[in-house]
Amino acid sequence: MxxxxxxxxxxxxxxxxxxxxxxxxxxxxxxxxxxxxxxxxxxxxxxxxxxxxxxxxxxxxxxxxxxxxxxxxxxxxxxxxxxxxxxxxxxxxxxxxxxxxxxxxxxxxxxxxxxxxxxxxxxxxxxxxxxxxxxxxxxxxxxxxxxxxxxxxxxxxxxxxxxxSNGQTVDLIGVKWASAIVAGLALVSSALLSGLGHSNAASHVAATALALTGYFQSQAMVGLVGIPLPPVVQSWTQDFQWSLGIVNVGFLQNIFTWYQRSTGGTAARIIDTLGSVSVEVQKRSEPLLAPSLSLFKRAEAIMPRSLTQHASSLMKRGNIKTDYGSYIVYGIQRVAFRADIETTNLFVTSIVSFYVVMAFTAIIIGLFKGACELAAKARWIKGDTFLDFRNGWITILKGILFRITLIGYAPVTILSLWEFTQRDSAAEVLLAVFFLLYVNIGLFWASYKLIRIAHRSVVLHRNPAYILFSDPQTLNKWGFLYIQFRASAYYFIVPVLGYTVLKSFFIAFAQNAGTVQAIALLLIEAGALITASVLRPWMDKKINSFNIAICAVNFINAIFLLIFTKVFDQPDIVTGVVGVVLWVLNAATTLILLLLIIISTAIVFFTDNPDGRYKFMADDRTSFMKSQSQLATTGELDALAMTARGEKAGYGTTITPTVHK
Structure with missing residues (x-):
């Protein structure tokens, strides 16, 4: 010895x-x-x-x-x-x-x-x-x-x-906070502008904020693929995992571990045992994963019994590949490990993150409603300030919660599907089934309602924008589905949801087939780019350019992922250079998009007429977007207005008399 x-x-x-x-x-x-x-x-x-x-x-x-x-x-x-x-x-x-x-x-x-x-x-x-x-x-x-x-x-x-490693990395806490704060403030700004009656400006800010958040999620999804990624790509994509709800909060991780164990699962202990076990972040080709299984079997004889039992249970789930006692993490597991989250806690972490955001949003909206009423009674603000919000805050809250559901749709779908392959515990699989059905049924049902309302508007008024934008109840509740698109492309939310579902299936179920994953993502991103370029469904030229640029970068990223699989048998130096190019391209794109949204949002808030900064839509939505407080002061006039528009109750419109004292 x-x-x-x-x-x-x-x-x-x-x-x-x-x-x-x-x-x-x-x-x-x-x-x-x-x-x-x-x-x-x-x-x-x-x-x-x-x-x-x-x-x-x-x-x-x-x-x-x-x-x-x-x-x-x-x-x-x-x-x-x-x-x-x-x-x-x-x-x-x-x-x-x-x-x-x-x-x-x-x-x-x-x-x-x-x-x-x-x-x-x-x-x-x-x-x-x-x-x-x-x-x-x-x-x-x-x-x-x-x-x-x-x-x-x-x-x-x-x-x-x-x-x-030299200890220098692009996985920086500053990038995470900056991107999250800018995206969050843009969404809050659009809500404030809408409450102040600047609907046109609010629509533009919301559209760019949603596109930016979607781009952050696309970058994060690159890190989820089961493909060997260069170190700089792993670190850069880690900066945006917050957009998928992958956020490490210490005490919550302890709760999640307890929950899994108490429901019959076996919690991973990779983070806890880093002092005694090495973890290899996958950079090898797929064929080498299979030999590691035989190596693991030979290693069982020399590993401590407790560690052998733990590793064996993980191997049965296919959660972590083990090579003589050292673990191999790849794909979604790699993201969890780099975030210092046990792989068996990742699904619950993402789910809880989004629904904590929803709970806090509901609380803040309720407090803001109370503060507005108190300020109005005390005459600290004018009686008509935020009047639309105060009269229909429940409907607005439902719309905001639906919007958060839309933002969380991709991570909830990906990780719920992935949980079916991991089976961390029976209770967690049940949660995955529930949330997968909840978000998909909820959003596709909302899309169905939207299409019915738009079809009725076309039948009655030969214009889908009429009911979609003239009815405050419809706009506040379902507007998150269509307000970023031109009126004639109201249906485009369905292709967007379908695009997300397709990506989710391949990311979740093809973790062990990197080449299949890369080819599928390449075809999906190519279809998205072609569709966006041909249909140009967003509300104006600037928003279309913004989204088409994002689709183009996503398509280039998909090409790079295919290169990383070495399907072209290129020299290793080409793979290394492509990894650096991916980082530079996405870093530059992210910086440009952040600056654009910061500058445009700041200008809107310092302009006397925010709506005037943007061209009014050719679909006449602005002429239909009338404040509920301007339409009528009594329930009878509201009903008369509905009759004149040819509307019926049952489409989310509730007549509530407005009484001014």
């Missing part, structure tokens, strides 16, 4: 010296890796735990490792170093020439001994300066241990791979 420990330290010293050639550096130059991964089937040297940090300024390497060797033969090490798929350094090391004790020949045994090593200071000068500052650098060292004697002579008996 002592011999193995000494020889392993020598090997690690060589490994870390070579890694220093590609290590990034920041204010504090460092190299770190959290897993030493087996990269071939039947590898004779594996590590269930490997934490390494190299600090050039201190000339030291701190290592915490738990490994097993089954090799007993003379060997040589074939070492390659690459960055962004470009292999720029390689060498072959004969341990006998370097007098590496324990490796001439290699001996079998266990290693579980943290240690530190000193490194030659001259090594730091070999590191390129840009490598220390570029975020999410994609660098790795691969070592093949080849036997030179015995029955396995001339063959590789082990393969080890370490992905290294």
């Amino acid at each position: 002592a011999s193995l420990t000494s020889s392993t330290r020598t090997l690690l010293l060589v490994l870390c010296s070579l890694l220093a050639l590609v290590l990034p550096s920041a204010a504090e130059k460092k190299l770190e890796t959290n897993s030493l991964n087996a990269c071939q089937a039947n590898s004779g040297f594996t590590a269930s735990l490997f934490n390494l940090r190299y600090t050039p300024s201190k000339n030291s390497i701190d290592v915490n490792i738990s490994a097993v060797s089954t090799i007993e033969a003379r060997v040589e090490f074939d070492v390659t170093i690459s960055a962004y798929g470009y292999q720029f350094y390689s060498l072959v090391i004969d341990p006998c020439k370097f007098d590496l004790a324990g490796f001439c020949p290699m001996v079998s045994g266990n290693l579980d001994d943290p240690f530190s090593l000193n490194v030659d200071p001259s090594t730091a000068s070999l590191v390129p300066g840009i490598a220390y500052t570029f975020p999410d650098i994609d660098a790795k060292v691969k070592i093949y241990i080849n036997a030179t004697s015995g029955a396995m002579a001339g063959q590789s008996v082990a393969c080890l791979e370490a992905n290294v």
Whole structure:
């Protein structure tokens, strides 16, 4: 054991010296890796735990490792170093020439001994300066241990791979907060403008805010795919997982874990056991996942019994792939791990996040209604301020809750479908069935109601906009479905929902088939781009351009995902470069869209006539959008107006006399 420990330290010293050639550096130059991964089937040297940090300024390497060797033969090490798929350094090391004790020949045994090593200071000068500052650098060292004697002579008996990081990343809390705050304020601004009677400006702001939120969700969905993604893509897409309700709140995670266990499930403990188990974030091809299953079976004999039972239960669910005690996470699991959320808590986390938002929204709306009434009675505000909201706040609240349901439609659908493949507990599967039916039946039923109302308006008035925009009850309750589209394209919400359902099915059910997933998403995004470009269904030219640009970027992202599957058998350097291009493209697009919505919303609020800043729609919606307070002051006049429009009760219109004191 002592011999193995000494020889392993020598090997690690060589490994870390070579890694220093590609290590990034920041204010504090460092190299770190959290897993030493087996990269071939039947590898004779594996590590269930490997934490390494190299600090050039201190000339030291701190290592915490738990490994097993089954090799007993003379060997040589074939070492390659690459960055962004470009292999720029390689060498072959004969341990006998370097007098590496324990490796001439290699001996079998266990290693579980943290240690530190000193490194030659001259090594730091070999590191390129840009490598220390570029975020999410994609660098790795691969070592093949080849036997030179015995029955396995001339063959590789082990393969080890370490992905290294410089600690710099684009997964930043500032990006998360900035994007969330801008999208939230835009939605709130549209509500305030609507309450103040500026319906035209409110419609434009709401349309851009919804499009921006949809774009954030599309970027987040890129991170959910079961395709190996470059580190920078993983980090960038992680910035927008909040838009899918994937938000880590400590005490809630404890509640979710308790709930799952109390309903018969087995909670994952990956986050809790990072101090004793390594987790490999998938960057390998799909065929290598299958060999890891056989490796896991052989590893059971050397793993602690409690860990073996836990890993076995996870394997039965297909939740986490295990390689000699170290776990592999990919796709949706990868997102959960990077968010420090146990994979078995992810579904409930997303669901609860959205419905907590709905609950808080309902409370805020109720408090605002009470505050308005109090202010009106105390004459702090004019009697007609927010009058439409005060008279129909229940209907407005229903419309707002429906809008939040629409925003949460994609994540609820994706994760509910995914839960069927995970079966975290019987109660959670039941919740998945309930919420999947709830959002789909609710939104498609609302779409059916919308189509009926629009059809009736066409029959009576030869214009779908008439009832859709003249009836405040219809507009406030169902407007979230159609207000962002031109009146003649009111039906376009149905293709939007269908587009979301298709993406959800492939993201949720094709986690183990990355190529199928990529091709399907490419076809879906191509169809969305063509449809948006040809029909141009949104309310005006600017909103159409805004959405078509988003569809174009989503289509390009889908092409990049197909490239990441290596279906074209391209060199690794192409994959690395494409990952950086995806990040740059989406970062630039996000910045431009954020600036556009910030500037346009700010200008609206500092303009005396917000509605005048936008052209009135050619569908005459503005002429129909009359304030309920201007139409009548009594219930009889309201009824007379309805009769004149040819309307009947039963379409969500309730006659409520308005009495002014």
